[in-house]
Amino acid sequence: IEQLTALNHAIERDELRLVFQPIVEARTLRVAGHEALLRWERQSGTVSPETFIPLAESSGLIVPIGRWVIRQAALAVARKQVDCVSVNISALEFQQPDFVKYIETVVQEMGIQPHQLYLELTESCLLHAERYSAVIQQLFALGIYTALDDFGTGYSSLTAVAHLPVKILKIDRSFMVEIGESSVTGVKALEVLRGVVTIAKAYGLTIVAEGVETELQAQALAEVDCTYLQGYLFGRPMPLPDVLLPQEKAE
Ligand code: G
Ligand code: G
Numbered sequence: 001i002e003q004l005t006a007l008n009h010a011i012e013r014d015e016l017r018l019v020f021q022p023i024v025e026a027r028t029l030r031v032a033g034h035e036a037l038l039r040w041e042r043q044s045g046t047v048s049p050e051t052f053i054p055l056a057e058s059s060g061l062i063v064p065i066g067r068w069v070i071r072q073a074a075l076a077v078a079r080k081q082v083d084c085v086s087v088n089i090s091a092l093e094f095q096q097p098d099f100v101k102y103i104e105t106v107v108q109e110m111g112i113q114p115h116q117l118y119l120e121l122t123e124s125c126l127l128h129a130e131r132y133s134a135v136i137q138q139l140f141a142l143g144i145y146t147a148l149d150d151f152g153t154g155y156s157s158l159t160a161v162a163h164l165p166v167k168i169l170k171i172d173r174s175f176m177v178e179i180g181e182s183s184v185t186g187v188k189a190l191e192v193l194r195g196v197v198t199i200a201k202a203y204g205l206t207i208v209a210e211g212v213e214t215e216l217q218a219q220a221l222a223e224v225d226c227t228y229l230q231g232y233l234f235g236r237p238m239p240l241p242d243v244l245l246p247q248e249k250a251e
């Protein structure tokens with residue numbers, strides 16, 4: 001309860017921060033964009049999203065907090081601090097009747113291009129597919145692309161995803177454990193991933209592999225034609241002054 005009260009005041013007390021993790025193109029290792037991740041910095045220390053996101057979701061506070069996140073992420077693009085940004089969206093935010101309108105307003109007010117803002121949805125956003133594929137379609141029509149986050153941890157099949165107007169599939173980091181290992185299980189895991197990538201691409205999806213921590217994983221993932229990679233190997237989530245723009249990185 002104490003934490004809930006504090007979370008309720010986190011925005012006005014200026015305790016929320018976004019950190020940005022690079023997403024790189026597998027072939028060239030150039031930074032293609034960043035994922036924005038939320039941090040709550042209390043006087044008593046930083047609270048992990050694993051703790052406060054569930055609290056924000058169950059209390060409904062995720063709606064105003066999520067809107068703060070979307071606005072701050074778009075602001076970072078407007079200020080050219082990042083090229084494009086991918087934001088995590090909870091089911092409750094996504095289900096707000098004015099969600100699409102809100103996104104459209106932020107993009108207009110910030111003067112950014114719609115394709116500079118990506119939305120990461122989890123399966124829980126897609127439970128009522130008939131209803132919510134219409135929302136994804138509306139976003140798509142505005143030029144705002146959605147990604148299915150944490151793919152492989154839930155029940156979504158590739159065919160189910162392919163029938164939604166989702167553009168990007170983010171392969172969950174739990175898949176990476178054996179990738180790049182020369183053991184029998186490592187080789188098998190890579191072949192499974194190759195199959196997933198092939199099918200996903202046939203459906204027109206773009207693939208991002210998450211949780212890439214080693215050179216061997218990165219090489220293996222590039223070899224099976226994953227288009228984008230994200231993970232500690234390329235960069236931890238960092239506050240803005242430390243985030244490198246693609247052109248700076250290339251120099
Ligand atoms: O950054 P970290 O790995 O600690 O994030 C833990 C979890 O919190 C991840 O599942 C991530 O998607 C989620 N998360 C981080 N930032 C946000 C956010 O701004 N909004 C929502 N809804 N979830 C977030
Ligand atoms: O659920 P989602 O994919 O949004 O969660 C992203 C989370 O994964 C972030 O909190 C981030 O801190 C974490 N993360 C990012 N890269 C790596 C990585 O290479 N290894 C591990 N273990 N976690 C990572």
Ligand code: MN
Pocket residue numbers: 035088120149
């Ligand atoms: Mn994510």
Ligand code: NA
Pocket residue numbers: 149150151170171172173210
């Ligand atoms: Na994920």
